[in-house]
Amino acid sequence: MSLAVPQELEQHIDEIITHYPPQHKRAAVLWLLHLLQEQFGQLGKEQVEWTASKLGLQPINVWELVSFYPMFTAKPRGKFHIKVCRTLSCELCGCGGILERLQKKLGVGLDENTADGFFTISTAECLAACGTGPVMMINDELFENLTPDKAEAIVDRIKTTGKLDAQPLPPVLPAHPLEKRVLLGNMSKPGYSGSIDDYIREGGYRALPKALGMKPDDIVAEVKNSEIRGRGGAGFPCGMKWSFLAKNTGKPTYLICNADESEPGTFKDRQLIHYDPHQLIEGILISCYATGAKVAYIYIRGEMPAGAKILLKAIEEARAKGYVGNGVEIYVHRGAGAYICGEETGLIESLEGKRAYPRIKPPFPAVVGLFGCPTVVNNVETLSNVPHIINNGAAWFKAMGVPGSTGTRLVCVSGPVKRPGYYEFEMGKLTMRQLIEDLCGGLKDARKLKGVIPGGSSMPVLKADQIDVPLDFESLRKAGTMAGSGGIVVLDDSVDIVGATLNVAQFYAHESCGQCTPCREGTLWMEKLLHRITHGHGRPEDVDLLWDVADNIDGKTICPLGEAAAWPVKAFVTKYRSEFEAACKNGNGSKHG
């Protein structure tokens, strides 16, 4: 084998392979590719073939992945890879200026390396830090609240020092009086570090022994009785999901924590992981016990390397105390830049070391999931609630919120509001108007509200006159949209809706896995159509065409990415039709163009 992999690295790789069942060691492939890319700066022929041979795969199996996951590169990149987020919230805050400035400064186009091999500049699809946009990542470090000047200064500093400074985590935002902080409770306390000692001091790891004293079925019943609904986007009742797990199959059960936070406008998992990882780990341990899972994987987004490190450290802390490794093992699995891995079956395929092609259902993961075994996939926020439900009981949890939407909800607000960020409150007890006007302090620069996306960019937009809707699952559904991932993107009257639609369409076209026809073809068609309209080449018939293309995707695809791409377009076209008509009339284009 021609590739010289240092012994230490190979030992590390061999250890990682043990995190997966021996007959499924292919699952280690994303980790291997991350490590090899770190070592060699690229995943070329040699790295691909080495990986294939190491895992008993064909090179094509690995090449399929290198070309699927945008974090991987077959060709060497600069020593410092600058990724500027181009997605909606960051664009609303002016990321375009940063990209332009940096490209000009470095004298390179997108995805090109500078002559000195120092820098490569790329765009990124939502880095899940929308409340502090515009943001960019350079290698593993995240830079927030940027302006073109700040970005330039960062690059200058790297040029001078040749080094990348570690970025501290920003401070936790103080609670607003209208908030009810449960999940954010610990981290809001002064001096709370998220270490296991801090967590225990604040009452952590008390739910776990309590749960271990209960029968697993009683824990499931407790969670069921709490009526907690999944916080990932679909809002499926968590306890019911657990009770669907196939029993007595003779196969192991797996629990997967979905930490692949990528829905534009959403950045709550980042907070929960960065500031209180043990809350999540305790939740995972209890959930494993309840569902009979002996192994849990935390599938964390590739673009959240700091989160992965924090989790790895926290797992070791919990191991030292005997919580982890005592019947339940938790492994961190890093993604590599694919939104589709947030879809639970896409995630499972990705975890198994394949292209993240969502599976057709049935069978559902509860019956045939990871490695063909019964599997439950839960969101970070959902699992973080579990210790609280066990500690305080289902009745306590249900007392918060409103029927059908129990407990608190963690939302993320981005866009031109005075105080963007994350807020936790009892579901249904607050309206969108209160959230924007009171908690977020209203719009910046005395701007007027034009619309709000209530649950990540895939959810239909609410117009300014629809914001008296209470923030709970049912009320938002009745308003024709969904609570989704809790990512709330505020659009003010300066926003060019056609341009914003293009931005969103571009995201879903980039993230479509390409497996099924309507999404693969339709998402890029919508992007091209919108691009043409915004650039002054629209035709009057394009408005209806755009809506109809979206309609031809909607409900026709394997996974919900189809709807995620279609719904915002349909909603924007329907609710702001005159703007689309104006952009298409006489080839006017839009401000965006």
Place this chain on the structure above:
Amino acid sequence: MAEQLVKLTIDGKAVEAARGTNLIEAAKSAGIEVPHYCYHPKLAVVGNCRMCLVDAGTPKLGADKKPETGPDGKPIIMFAPKLSIGCNTTVAEGMVVHTRSPKVIKAREGVMEFLLINHPLDCPICDQAGECRLQEFSVDYGKGQSRFIEEKIHKPKRTAIGPKITLDDERCILCSRCVRFMRDVAGQDCLGFVNRGSYSTLTCYPGMEPNTNYDLNIVDICPVGALTQTDFRFQQRVWFLKETKSVCPNCATGCNTVLWSREGVVYRQTPRDNDAVNQCWMCDYGRLHYKFISDPQRIISPSVKSKVLGERFSLTWQEATRQIAEKLKTIKPLAAIGSGRATTEELFLFNKLVREVLGVELVDVVPHAGEGDQFLLHADRNPNTAGAKLTGITGDPVGARIPVIAEAIKAGKIKALIVLGENVAKHGISEDLLAKLDLLVVIDTLPSKVTELAHYVLPGATFAEKRGTFINGKNRLQRLNAAIPSPGIARPEWQTLVALLNELGADGSYLTMEDVFADMTRKLAPLSGLNLSKIGDQGVELKLGEGSGKGEERTETGELAKV
């Protein structure tokens, strides 16, 4: 079995299907087409093309788990909010399915349009034209026009993936049939998709192209013009080709095939569905081994070698038959070598000629053995060994008497030899021995050392040029059909054998292949009651085993002659 059947309604038609049947198959059984691209009955279901979307609902069940009825007394049907894919939706009791509702029609039109927006629409220069599912379904289910005016995506074109196959990625609809076939059936995980979204591209890793004996099946199952057979590209428009059902003559598996011909030339051979034999696949070895049919060296007329001049002269069939019959009566003793590649009918007549009429003792066929595999390629490369055994031309082991014949020629005990379609010079009867013979009569299609040495050469017909049957390694009797005429005045061997029988005064009143077959069914018990029509396109399994053993014994002991 009755309780296994599920009753449902598809487009108003009452349908019964076995539990577990998907809606595409259930509809098909009712004569309703549900269009699809990625679904293939022999491959894993992936549901990616979305062409088979249908509207499916199941009865609403009451608290007693019994269907609730509406005011019209009929069960209330709960339709799924979204359309369902027919390939991954199985039949359920009382299910109601619409395959032509406005909702379904719009969805299909949408999928059709999507499939074509980045397609080059290059039918006039595409080899798949005429057998392309994109063409067919866009006529049947599309809107006939596209609203797409943007720039199309460009992808690699005319990529050779191995020596046999050409890939055009712009025409690929990413259905993954080929990927699944190579991985799950051929056992070489060599194809995959790179890049993603609209840019997804089918490819194989450089230097690791498909290289199994089954690669060309991916050309058959590719529903579009993405994968084409390199040696067939631009040879013919498929609508000019005549399809003839046949059987592959290259091993004892007997894969069912279609021969595609035009104006007397076979342009390709493809597999034909037969679950009892080859499902819908065939091996490349068999598929590509047909080109000898059009060999310019084909023997086109009977000929005789002049003793005086040493040259070869053409003869009419009549003259050749007369002369050979004359010689056969006088030059003795005689041996005969038949072929496991001959049809059962030919072998039957050959047996009758040499054993019954000419009293030959030493008869056998040439064994052709190769390496077999676990799938379709049989180690016995003769397609009709079982037929040769049944008719008594050979026994176990096949070819055991060939060294005996060689020895007898060497010892001068055999003076004459009839060879049916085998280059025996390569299979146990050396040229020296052949040269010793006073009479060598050869029936064959292509020249060889044997035909060079032969006193009489009679042109034969290839498997593509005649009717008849083969019995495969699993005792399945299958039919060949004539796709093309033989070149020159060459003719099927059975006619030649009948002519010789007639000339020799035997009772051989066979005018047609049916007459030969009918006689065979009277003489060979396992064929009793059959006729060529009954064999049909799928063949019939014969009960040989014990019976055939006895049959052989009968022939060995000469009983057959008495029948």
